[in-house]
Amino acid sequence: MTDPDSDSRPTIDRRKFLTLAGATGIAGLAGCDGGGTTGDTPSGTATDTPTDTDTPTETSTDTPTETDTPTETATEPPAENGPFAEIPAPSGEGVERPSGDAGTLQVLDWAGFESAVTYTFDDGQPSHVAHYDELEATGADVTFYVSVNAEPEGAQETWKQAIEDGHEIGNHTVSHPHDDLSGSSFGEPEDSLAAEIEDCTEYITETLGQGDVWTFAAPFGEGGWTEPARESDLFLNRGVGGGSIAPGDGTDPYNLSCYMATEGDTADTFNGKIDSARSNGEWLIFLFHSIRPTDQEWFAPVDVGEITGSVEHATGYDDVWVDTVANVGAYWRGQQILESAAAEESGDETTWTWTVPEDYPSHQTVRVTVDGGTLSQNGTELEWNSSGYYEVALDEESLTLSP
Ligand SMILES: [Zn+2]
Numbered sequence: 001m002t003d004p005d006s007d008s009r010p011t012i013d014r015r016k017f018l019t020l021a022g023a024t025g026i027a028g029l030a031g032c033d034g035g036g037t038t039g040d041t042p043s044g045t046a047t048d049t050p051t052d053t054d055t056p057t058e059t060s061t062d063t064p065t066e067t068d069t070p071t072e073t074a075t076e077p078p079a080e081n082g083p084f085a086e087i088p089a090p091s092g093e094g095v096e097r098p099s100g101d102a103g104t105l106q107v108l109d110w111a112g113f114e115s116a117v118t119y120t121f122d123d124g125q126p127s128h129v130a131h132y133d134e135l136e137a138t139g140a141d142v143t144f145y146v147s148v149n150a151e152p153e154g155a156q157e158t159w160k161q162a163i164e165d166g167h168e169i170g171n172h173t174v175s176h177p178h179d180d181l182s183g184s185s186f187g188e189p190e191d192s193l194a195a196e197i198e199d200c201t202e203y204i205t206e207t208l209g210q211g212d213v214w215t216f217a218a219p220f221g222e223g224g225w226t227e228p229a230r231e232s233d234l235f236l237n238r239g240v241g242g243g244s245i246a247p248g249d250g251t252d253p254y255n256l257s258c259y260m261a262t263e264g265d266t267a268d269t270f271n272g273k274i275d276s277a278r279s280n281g282e283w284l285i286f287l288f289h290s291i292r293p294t295d296q297e298w299f300a301p302v303d304v305g306e307i308t309g310s311v312e313h314a315t316g317y318d319d320v321w322v323d324t325v326a327n328v329g330a331y332w333r334g335q336q337i338l339e340s341a342a343a344e345e346s347g348d349e350t351t352w353t354w355t356v357p358e359d360y361p362s363h364q365t366v367r368v369t370v371d372g373g374t375l376s377q378n379g380t381e382l383e384w385n386s387s388g389y390y391e392v393a394l395d396e397e398s399l400t401l402s403p
Contacts, residue, residue, distance in 0.1 A: 083168040083326040087111045091318040095388035102373025102403045107335045109247045112367050113321035116283040116328045117314045126152035127294035131304045136165055138311040143325045145172035145217040148203045149186035163210045168324035171200045171216045179224025193228040214326040230254045235359045236329045244282040258285035261302050270310035334366045334394050349402040356394055365391045376400050
C-alpha cells in the first residue's frame with residue numbers, strides 16, 4: 001500500500017534502487033560484543049574437516065526445476081524445506097481471476113501479506129545452540145548468522161539440524177573482526193575482509209552442508225563491511241541500524257536496518273514493533289544476541305520466553321509473513337527487479353524484460369495482479385492462484401500481458 005507504483009499501468013520502468021544509502025559506520029553502538037570477554041572461546045576451533053563424509057543430501061528431486069535458463073553455475077533447486085521453500089499463501093482463498101481489460105500490472109508487497117517479520121541471531125552463540133529446540137518449536141523459520149571460530153560445543157550438529165528444519169545459516173565471518181581487521185572476537189583475523197566472508201561461506205557449505213549461502217550480517221554492524229559484502233556473491237547484508245524496511249524504499253540491500261534487542265526487552269517490546277510494521281506494511285528484522293537462561297551471556301541477553309512469545313504473536317496474524325532474511329529479502333529485491341523492468345508494447349501486448357543480477361538467488365518468484373488479460377512467460381501461460389495472484393518466475397526474465 002505504501003508502494004508508489006501501485007497505481008501505475010503496464011509501464012513501470014523506474015530504476016532507482018541500489019542508491020548508496022548512508023553506509024556510515026555505526027561501530028560504537030553495534031552489538032556483537034563477541035565471546036572473547038567471557039573467556040569461552042573454544043580451543044580447537046574451526047577445523048573444517050567434515051567428520052562425516054555424507055554432506056546432507058537434501059531432497060532435491062521433487063521441486064519443479066524445469067530445465068532452461070542457464071542461470072549461473074548449476075545452482076541446485078531449493079531444498080523442499082530450505083530457506084527458499086515455497087512462500088506460503090496468505091489467507092483468503094477463493095479470489096476470482098481478474099476478468100477486466102488487460103492492464104495495470106501490480107506487484108504485491110510481501111508476497112500478498114501485509115508485512116513481514118524476520119528473526120536473526122548473531123555470532124552462533126552457545127545460548128542459541130542451547131535454546132535451538134525452543135526456537136524451532138515456534139514453527140517459524142529464522143536466520144542464524146554464524147561466525148566460524150565462535151563454534152561452541154554442539155554447534156555443528158545444531159546448525160546442520162537447523163538447515164534440515166528450513167532455517168537459514170547466514171554469513172557472519174570467520175573471526176568477527178572490526179572492518180579494519182582489528183579486534184577479532186574469535187581468534188585471529190583472516191588476511192582481508194573478503195577472505196573473512198569467503199571462508200565463512202565455505203564453512204557453511206562444505207562443513208555444514210547448506211546448499212549455498214545468501215546473506216551476510218556485518219560484524220558490529222560496521223559500514224566498512226558494506227562494499228566487501230556487495231562484492232561477494234551474497235545478495236544482502238543486514239546491518240544494525242534501527243528501523244524497518246518498506247517495499248522499494250531505496251534501502252541499500254547491503255545495509256538492511258533492524259531492531260537490535262537490548263537487555264531487558266520483553267515480548268511487549270517486540271510485539272509493539274511487529275504491530276507497527278504491520279500497520280505500515282513494512283519488513284521488520286529482529287536481531288538477538290544472547291538468549292537467557294544461559295551462563296554464556298555474551299551480549300544483550302533476552303529471555304527465551306520473550307522471544308518465542310513474540311514469534312507466536314507474529315505468527316498469530318495470518319497477514320504477517322514470518323520467514324528468513326534470505327526468503328523475505330529475495331522477495332523484496334525481486335519486487336524491485338520486476339518493477340524496474342523495461343516495458344515494450346507490440347500491438348495489444350505488453351512485454352516486460354529484465355536481467356536478474358548475478359548475485360541474486362535463482363528460482364525466485366514474485367506475485368502480481370492485473371485488471372484482466374492473460375499473462376505468460378516465454379510462451380507459457382501463467383495460472384491464476386485463487387489466493388489472489390499470478391506467480392512470476394524471475395529467472396524467465398520476461399513477462400507478457402495480452403488480452
Ligand atoms: Zn556479531
